[in-house]
Amino acid sequence: GQQLNQSPQSMFIQEGEDVSMNCTSSSIFNTWLWYKQDPGEGPVLLIALYKAGELTSNGRLTAQFGITRKDSFLNISASIPSDVGIYFCAGQLTDMRFGAGTRLTVKP
Amino acid sequence: SQTIHQWPATLVQPVGSPLSLECTVEGTSNPNLYWYRQAAGRGLQLLFYSVGIGQISSEVPQNLSASRPQDRQFILSSKKLLLSDSGFYLCAWSEAGFTEAFFGQGTRLTVV
Numbered sequence: 001g002q003q004l005n006q007s008p009q010s011m012f013i014q015e016g017e018d019v020s021m022n023c024t025s026s027s028i029f030n031t032w033l034w035y036k037q038d039p040g041e042g043p044v045l046l047i048a049l050y051k052a053g054e055l056t057s058n059g060r061l062t063a064q065f066g067i068t069r070k071d072s073f074l075n076i077s078a079s080i081p082s083d084v085g086i087y088f089c090a091g092q093l094t095d096m097r098f099g100a101g102t103r104l105t106v107k108p
Numbered sequence: 109s110q111t112i113h114q115w116p117a118t119l120v121q122p123v124g125s126p127l128s129l130e131c132t133v134e135g136t137s138n139p140n141l142y143w144y145r146q147a148a149g150r151g152l153q154l155l156f157y158s159v160g161i162g163q164i165s166s167e168v169p170q171n172l173s174a175s176r177p178q179d180r181q182f183i184l185s186s187k188k189l190l191l192s193d194s195g196f197y198l199c200a201w202s203e204a205g206f207t208e209a210f211f212g213q214g215t216r217l218t219v220v
Contacts, residue, residue, distance in 0.1 A: 006151075033208055042114075042198050042211030043152070088151065095165070096142065096202070096209055100151035 003027070006089050006099025013079055014107050021087060021102040022073040029091035032065050032072035037086045037101075046087075047074070079106050110135035114199045114212030121219055127172075127186040129215050131199030134180065139201040141182040142209060143174055146196040158182060159204065194219045 006023045013019060023032070031050055035043035047058050049065035049072060056063055062075045072089055084106050089099040114131045121127060133139050140159050144152040154167045156174035164174050171190060175183045182199060196216055202209040 031207065035211075040196075040214070040216070042200075042214045045208050045210060048208040090209075092207075092209075095154060095157045095167075096200075097154060098144075098152040 004089060004091055004097055004099040006102060008102055009100065010103040010105070012105045012107065015079060015081060017079055019076040019079055019083070019104060020073060021089075022071060023089035023091070023099045024071040025091060026070065027091075027093065028069040029093050030069075031092040032063070033090040033092070033096070034061075034063050034072070034074045035088045035090060035098075037088065039085075043088055076104075079104075081106050081108055110201070110210070112199065112201055112210060112212045114215060116215060117213060118216045119218070121189050121217065123191055123219055124188045127184070127189050127193070127217070129184040129197055129199075129217075131182045131184075131212055132180055133201045136180070136201070136203065138179060138204050140204060140209075141176065142200040142202075143182065143184050144198045144200065146198060146214075148195075152198065156182075156184070189219045191219050193217065 004023050004025050033048050034046045037043040047056050047063040052069050053067050054065040060077045086101045086103050088101045090096050111134045142157045143155040146152050158164050158176045172186050196214050198214045199212040200209040
């Protein structure tokens with residue numbers, strides 16, 4: 001089946017630092033998605049990527065769809081305390097699969 | 109605009125009791141619908157997805173089942189809950205053709 005490997009599992013950073021996380025897979029995907037989940041809530045879509053090589057920004061967030069269609073990364077610039085949460089990548093081909101998540105902690 | 113409703117928000121059920129979680133979507137037609145389960149501190153495990161009424165694909169063998177009696181209604185059921193069924197259950201929808209998916213608020217199920 002389609003498995004996604006997301007790293008790192010967790011990050012502890014200082015406010016103002018940049019963050020980078022990525023997902024890789026042995027399978028190709030047609031769409032890569034990045035979500036953020038706050039405790040007790042459903043994940044909220046941050047960025048959607050539809051084409052290999054696509055680079056998309058949403059405020060301080062930037063994500064790229066890898067050329068091979070097997071990977072994607074998410075960068076957060078100048079982190080702030082409200083960036084705290086769990087970030088998930090998801091890949092779509094015949095259905096939608098999720099990575100295990102990256103738990104981000106931002107210290108003021 | 110499209111909205112997704114999932115209920116109840118929390119549920120405590122005894123082992124061996126039945127389960128029915130409901131999810132409905134408004135503002136769209138023929139959506140793809142998904143049920144995911146999230147164990148504490150873990151990622152999202154795809155349980156079921158549906159591309160149309162009566163069309164259900166199951167990802168993992170378990171004592172859960174799903175049904176789609178109407179275009180925008182997706183139900184997750186169990187005849188007899190196990191302790192291992194505890195978790196956070198999330199319903200999601202996407203437009204047909206597998207674009208980005210949007211999640212409900214989730215149901216926290218505790219089996220005791």
